[in-house]
Structure formats: C-alpha cells, structure tokens
Amino acid sequence: MSEVHEALGLPVPIVPPPTVTRAMTATRRALGRTQDRMTVPFQVVFDRMFGLLDNKALFIAVELGVPDVLEAGPLPVGRLAEETGADEDALDRVLRYLASRGVFRLGPDGRYANNAVTDVLRRNHPWSWRAWVLLIGSPWNWDIWKNLEVRVRGEGSATEAAHGCDFFTYVNERDPAAGAAFNEAMASGSRVQALLFAEHYDFEGVRHVCDVGGGSGSVLARVLTAHPALRGTLLELPALAADAARVFSETGVAERAEFVAGDFFESVPAGCDLYLLFSVIHDWGDEECARILQTVARAMKPGSRLAVVEPHIERGAAGNFAKATDLLMLAFTDDGRERTLSEFAALWRRAGLTERRRIVLPSLFDVFELVVASNS
Ligand SMILES: C[S@@+](CC[C@H](N)C(=O)[O-])C[C@H]1O[C@@H](n2cnc3c(N)ncnc32)[C@H](O)[C@@H]1O
Known part of the structure; x- marks a missing residue:
C-alpha cells in the first residue's frame, strides 16, 4: 500500500486519475439528488437543517476521545463513559445518533466500534482528520457561524x-x-x-x-x-x-x-x-x-x-x-x-x-x- 493510498484512505491499490475521481463524485451527487427526489420535501429540509447536529455530535465524540478509546476494540457505552468521563445516557444518545449517520458502528450486541470513518479521527492515525473536526465544531468557531x-x-x-x-x-x-x-x-x-x-x-x-x-x-x-x-x-x-x-x-x-x-x-x-x-x-x-x-x-x-x-x-x-x-x-x-x-x-x-x-x-x-x- 503506497503512502498516497493510506493518506486518501483508498480501498484499492489504484490512485484513480482526476477524470475518474470527478466522474465518481458526479455520480455520488446524482445518487444523492435521486435519494432527495424519493424523499418528501420536508424530510429533505430536516436532513439539511440537522447538519448542526452532525457537527456538534462529531465534535463531542472526538473531543472526548471516543475514537481513541475504541482503537483497542468494541466497547459497551458504560465502559466508554467511564473511560471518557462522560454521562453514560447522554453519550449513548450522541453515539447512537452518529452510528445512524454512518459514524461509528453499533453492533447487535449493543457495543460501539470504530468504522473506516471514525478510524481517521483517532489522534494517532497517521493521516488523522481529528483536527478539522475540532476546528469546525469548536465553540469559538460556532460563534463565527452564528454571525x-x-x-x-x-x-x-x-x-x-x-x-x-x-x-x-x-x-x-x-x-x-x-x-x-x-x-x-x-x-x-x-x-x-x-x-x-x-x-x-x-x-x-x-x-x-x-x-x-x-x-x-x-x-x-x-x-x-x-x-x-x-x-x-x-x-x-x-x-x-x-x-x-x-x-x-x-x-x-x-x-x-x-x-x-x-x-x-x-x-x-x-x-x-x-x-x-x-x-x-x-x-x-x-x-x-x-x-x-x-x-x-x-x-x-x-x-x-x-x-x-x-x-x-x-x-x-x-x-x-x-x-x-x-x-x-x-x-x-x-x-x-x-x-x-x-x-x-x-x-x-x-x-x-x-x-x-x-x-x-x-x-x-x-x-x-x-x-x-x-x-x-
Ligand atoms: C489558510 S492558511 C494556509 C497555510 C498553508 N499554506 C497550508 O496550506 O497549510 C493561510 C496562511 O497565511 C498566513 N498569513 C496570513 N496573513 C499573512 C501575511 N500578511 N503574510 C504572511 N503570511 C500570512 C497565515 O498565518 C496562514 O498560515
């Protein structure tokens, strides 16, 4: 696996040429628009409006270090709350929401685990995106968005x-x-x-x-x-x-x-x-x-x-x-x-x-x- 693969998190050992990447991006957007057309309009509105929930929930999970704690393997929320010093019920609701959005995996045994998305939010991941989550979700940044x-x-x-x-x-x-x-x-x-x-x-x-x-x-x-x-x-x-x-x-x-x-x-x-x-x-x-x-x-x-x-x-x-x-x-x-x-x-x-x-x-x-x- 080359460094470029690791950095981009590509699933296959080929770096697609920009034309292919552009076509794949356009296809993904087209699928998203098709999904919107299959959804009643107010649900599309709610999906967009709730973007702030994604931002805040992600920020909280990353700031608490949940992806770092889960590096050792899946855990029930009680253990995660102990390790991160969080309120167990509140943390469960935040992580449950994130898992429903494809961020973290919630197994049938009720334990949370990292997936490919949260793996790149670990502090020690060589190509970590953690700093971006902490930047965009931080209270001082929200103060700017409020304005x-x-x-x-x-x-x-x-x-x-x-x-x-x-x-x-x-x-x-x-x-x-x-x-x-x-x-x-x-x-x-x-x-x-x-x-x-x-x-x-x-x-x-x-x-x-x-x-x-x-x-x-x-x-x-x-x-x-x-x-x-x-x-x-x-x-x-x-x-x-x-x-x-x-x-x-x-x-x-x-x-x-x-x-x-x-x-x-x-x-x-x-x-x-x-x-x-x-x-x-x-x-x-x-x-x-x-x-x-x-x-x-x-x-x-x-x-x-x-x-x-x-x-x-x-x-x-x-x-x-x-x-x-x-x-x-x-x-x-x-x-x-x-x-x-x-x-x-x-x-x-x-x-x-x-x-x-x-x-x-x-x-x-x-x-x-x-x-x-x-x-x-
Ligand atoms: C968006 S950041 C990009 C930093 C870097 N090129 C990168 O890609 O990571 C813009 C940079 O411009 C620097 N900067 C802003 N005003 C500057 C100035 N008048 N002279 C020199 N650097 C400046 C900032 O300190 C900041 O590091």
Whole structure:
C-alpha cells in the first residue's frame, strides 16, 4: 500500500486519475439528488437543517476521545463513559445518533466500534482528520457561524462581529488554543495535498523553493522530504516560527529549511526557483490577491515559477468541495472566496502573470503554474 493510498484512505491499490475521481463524485451527487427526489420535501429540509447536529455530535465524540478509546476494540457505552468521563445516557444518545449517520458502528450486541470513518479521527492515525473536526465544531468557531447572517446582509464580517477582530488576528494573537486548532487543521489537510503535490508536480530545475504563507511548514517539509536535493524557505507571520521549527526538526529537514518572518503584502525572499501559494489566495479579495501575487512576481527571477494550489468552483449547480469551503471563506474572511477558472485567469492577468499550465491533483485541487508575463 503506497503512502498516497493510506493518506486518501483508498480501498484499492489504484490512485484513480482526476477524470475518474470527478466522474465518481458526479455520480455520488446524482445518487444523492435521486435519494432527495424519493424523499418528501420536508424530510429533505430536516436532513439539511440537522447538519448542526452532525457537527456538534462529531465534535463531542472526538473531543472526548471516543475514537481513541475504541482503537483497542468494541466497547459497551458504560465502559466508554467511564473511560471518557462522560454521562453514560447522554453519550449513548450522541453515539447512537452518529452510528445512524454512518459514524461509528453499533453492533447487535449493543457495543460501539470504530468504522473506516471514525478510524481517521483517532489522534494517532497517521493521516488523522481529528483536527478539522475540532476546528469546525469548536465553540469559538460556532460563534463565527452564528454571525454569518451579518456578512450575508452586507453588514460586515462574521468573524469581526463574533470576536471583534479579523480571523488571523484572532487565531494568531487573541486565542492561542484556537490558533493551535487552526494551524493543526491546516497542517493536517495540507499534508495530504502536499503529498500529492510532491508526487505529481515536476520539480525539474528547482533547487530552492519558497512557501509563501506556508503555515507551520508541513507542506514545505513534505516537499523537501520527497526531494532531498531541494532547499526551502518558509515565509510566514512571526507567530508561526516556533511551530515551524518543531515541524522541520520532527521531519528531519531542519538543515535544508529556514523560516523567514514577514508579510506577503510587503516582500518575500527574492530569487527562488519555485514559489508556492498553498491555500492562501482564497483567504483574500481580488485586490489583496493581486497585491500578494505582485509581491511574489517582484521577487521572481527569469525562470522562476509560482505554483498556486487551490480547488476551483465548478459552474452551475454541480456539487463540488470548493462550494463548501467558499462558505468557510465567507464566514472567516472579509473578502476571501473560492474562484472559478475564469476568475483565477482574471487574477493572473491583473498581477501580470501568465498561466503556463494547470495540473489537477487526485484530490481535484488545481496546481496553477504561473510565470511573470514579461518573462514568458
Ligand atoms: C489558510 S492558511 C494556509 C497555510 C498553508 N499554506 C497550508 O496550506 O497549510 C493561510 C496562511 O497565511 C498566513 N498569513 C496570513 N496573513 C499573512 C501575511 N500578511 N503574510 C504572511 N503570511 C500570512 C497565515 O498565518 C496562514 O498560515
């Protein structure tokens, strides 16, 4: 089993090409729509409305460490309550609901067990998604969602209404626990994308890579691990320095990786062969994106490339992941958004960049490879 299989949790030892993944996603959505058409409308409404129950129940189970306790094997709820310090009856009702939604297995003997879904929520799973559940279900995050209507009415930012400051000030300066949860979730998601990027992107001719807004360095560490001849620079806000030092040392790349504290609106290290903007552009409005891209373009030498890694919004009602993460941007940021391919193209033009090619990763995230227009 390859690392990509483990990371994606694929049941068979084949990584489907993006066209197949896209077709499978479309089929799944079509089946979901057929299921809706076979259901009376008010039940569809209830199913959507109860999304908050899924979120909260999942958060509680993961925060209590239920998937970790169940790693040793199935348990009756009484033992689970003892191990997690929870109220037995309440825990049973939460887990029973989750099992009815395909999260945890409830056996005929009344014992709960992990299934493939909850297995990836264990703390020690090598590709754990636990941090995402803790991020999206946390009370400070719910406070932001409670204020989404402020944003939709055009009365300001949801995060500002909830916490009195913008998202990055909140997570980086106001609430260290929220900051740790956010950075861990970003790192766990990006580690998977980085694994795919490191395998599918052509690093020919690249010796020095700069990850701009690279979080705690997990993407850069993965790229450097996969390509031992590369050196790397991580450009981030100063608050991320300690986390990055830990990631570089734990992954054994500290000698080839440096942390540069800075602001990507002002300047980034000059003269690298490859610049990365991994899940950064979607945090910002067009104006700010153009400034970030122009800052990177100024730092690029002839022959440098910039790889922007983001998913794109598909047209019409086609279901896609980016339409969900777009709502995260709506809640967390002032002007951040996911973009269609033509919106991305307009951004590149505005920043004086040319798209040389677009590579689609098996996760359906796009890698837009850009060069400075006057050098292309
Ligand atoms: C959505 S996170 C993506 C992190 C990372 N690229 C990844 O994929 O895991 C955006 C990152 O941009 C960083 N950031 C925000 N404003 C910044 C600025 N003005 N200069 C540099 N980095 C910034 C944040 O600290 C955060 O780590």
